[in-house]
Amino acid sequence: MEMKDKEAQTSGTYVESLDLEARGVAKQDGKVIFIDGALPGETVQYSSYRKKPSYEFAQLTEIKRSSSVRIAPRCPHFGVCGGCSMQHLDPVAQLAVKQRVLEDNLWHIAKVKPDMMLRPIQGPDWRYRYRARLSVRYVAKKGGVLVGFHEKKSSYVADMRECHVLPKAISDLLLPLRSLVESLSIRERLPQIEYAQGQFVTVMVLRVLEAPSTQDQALLRQFAEQHQVQFWLQPQGPDSAVPFWPVNAPELSYALGEFGLHMPFKPTDFTQVNHQINQSLVSYALRLLQVQSIDRVLDLFCGLGNFTLPLATQARQVHGIEGSETLVQRALDNAQRNGLNNASFAARNLFEITPEEMSSWGAFDRVLIDPPREGALAVAQALASEQVPRPKRLVYVSCNPATLARDAAVLTHEGGWKLSAAGVVNMFPHTSHVESIAVFDA
Numbered sequence: 001m002e003m004k005d006k007e008a009q010t011s012g013t014y015v016e017s018l019d020l021e022a023r024g025v026a027k028q029d030g031k032v033i034f035i036d037g038a039l040p041g042e043t044v045q046y047s048s049y050r051k052k053p054s055y056e057f058a059q060l061t062e063i064k065r066s067s068s069v070r071i072a073p074r075c076p077h078f079g080v081c082g083g084c085s086m087q088h089l090d091p092v093a094q095l096a097v098k099q100r101v102l103e104d105n106l107w108h109i110a111k112v113k114p115d116m117m118l119r120p121i122q123g124p125d126w127r128y129r130y131r132a133r134l135s136v137r138y139v140a141k142k143g144g145v146l147v148g149f150h151e152k153k154s155s156y157v158a159d160m161r162e163c164h165v166l167p168k169a170i171s172d173l174l175l176p177l178r179s180l181v182e183s184l185s186i187r188e189r190l191p192q193i194e195y196a197q198g199q200f201v202t203v204m205v206l207r208v209l210e211a212p213s214t215q216d217q218a219l220l221r222q223f224a225e226q227h228q229v230q231f232w233l234q235p236q237g238p239d240s241a242v243p244f245w246p247v248n249a250p251e252l253s254y255a256l257g258e259f260g261l262h263m264p265f266k267p268t269d270f271t272q273v274n275h276q277i278n279q280s281l282v283s284y285a286l287r288l289l290q291v292q293s294i295d296r297v298l299d300l301f302c303g304l305g306n307f308t309l310p311l312a313t314q315a316r317q318v319h320g321i322e323g324s325e326t327l328v329q330r331a332l333d334n335a336q337r338n339g340l341n342n343a344s345f346a347a348r349n350l351f352e353i354t355p356e357e358m359s360s361w362g363a364f365d366r367v368l369i370d371p372p373r374e375g376a377l378a379v380a381q382a383l384a385s386e387q388v389p390r391p392k393r394l395v396y397v398s399c400n401p402a403t404l405a406r407d408a409a410v411l412t413h414e415g416g417w418k419l420s421a422a423g424v425v426n427m428f429p430h431t432s433h434v435e436s437i438a439v440f441d442a
């Protein structure tokens with residue numbers, strides 16, 4: 001070990017900031033060191049596990065001076081399970097980190113600063129994941145079947161016995177599910193269990209690479225009845241999932257109470273994972289849009305109508321566009337079941353939308369955009385072009401600050417839109433996932 005390294009290792013290294021993966025970032029001898037588990041403001045010792053000429057990845061070995069926002073992680077699997085990376089940081093400080101990530105992305109990628117930062121949208125810190133995909137592996141040397149999230153940066157399934165971001169009833173089923181899968185003849189042909197908890201029922205979709213035997217079916221029925229869940233079997237892609245037992249359970253749904261809406265969905269449909277935050281997010285997005293009763297509104301990447309239907313309760317007319325035909329059909333059904341006849345929907349690949357096509361839809365007063373992680377570049381280019389009649393206001397809900405920033409650059413620098421406000425939405429507490437919302441004015 002060189003003299004300087006020795007010094008750093010005795011006196012400790014100062015951690016300057018936190019990166020998007022929640023690693024502490026320090027500088028040592030001109031190199032950037034990414035230290036798992038270290039927090040800004042701390043002085044730590046570390047051990048490098050990957051060395052490159054300009055940076056190193058390291059493990060925290062000792063905290064010499066601890067941060068005032070460090071807290072004890074609640075979960076015993078923290079550090080191993082890849083589900084959460086920020087449990088050692090006070091939830092208020094987590095939000096501050098996420099807000100900085102948002103501001104940094106907007107500034108470094110787009111060179112824009114919002115006129116105003118919005119107050120963060122907050123919900124419960126724990127028990128918020130109403131849907132998730134759990135991996136299943138039969139591992140003889142670990143004594144059987146594992147059901148859980150992947151380990152940090154690995155394809156191994158974490159030996160997860162409890163999880164505090166899952167609803168309690170689902171966390172309590174982790175061990176019973178392990179025993180169940182272990183007892184099945186197809187235990188090595190069942191790689192995933194996807195659950196969705198609705199208002200009146202919890203569905204577990206078993207991805208099965210082989211049909212369950214008669215004996216397996218009896219065990220599944222017994223488990224479903226004992227634990228009050230409905231099993232679905234998915235032999236192929238998501239559309240192949242069908243109810244197995246009980247066959248006539250109530251359908252999955254969530255409520256958007258403020259708007260008097262009831263939203264049925266299928267377990268493999270896209271729905272927001274955090275029901276409480278979703279309710280706040282929808283209300284907040286609509287308030288920010290400042291919808292008037294005479295307005296015609298466009299909802300892009302509308303899914304099953306999560307924003308479209310609430311918008312239809314306030315606006316004259318709403319048009320929702322979505323890539324998945326299945327979700328467009330669900331949105332149409334949901335509009336009909338909620339007695340809304342001023343919402344129309346169409347299926348379209350919005351990654352390929354042109355200004356010509358967007359202008360053919362006519363003029364809109366307000367636009368809501370809620371794209372996947374890839375963002376909405378073609379949409380931003382169309383809305384920046386002179387060919388498209390200009391709405392008064394855009395509200396952009398984003399699950400990836402880097403693509404939001406890229407699209408904000410197009411809207412502001414090419415289209416002359418003004419970034420009036422932006423803020424974070426704490427959709428996934430304890431993870432490094434940054435959900436945000438931004439308001440653009442014409």
Ligand SMILES: C[S@@+](CC[C@H](N)C(=O)[O-])C[C@H]1O[C@@H](n2cnc3c(N)ncnc32)[C@H](O)[C@@H]1O
Nearest residue numbers: 270301302303306322323349350351370371372
């Ligand atoms: C973040 S989700 C939002 C869904 C909906 N707004 C909600 O709140 O439930 C993104 C949506 O974009 C859709 N999508 C993904 N790629 C698309 C594309 N290329 N064109 C149109 N829609 C797409 C997905 O099917 C998904 O419904």
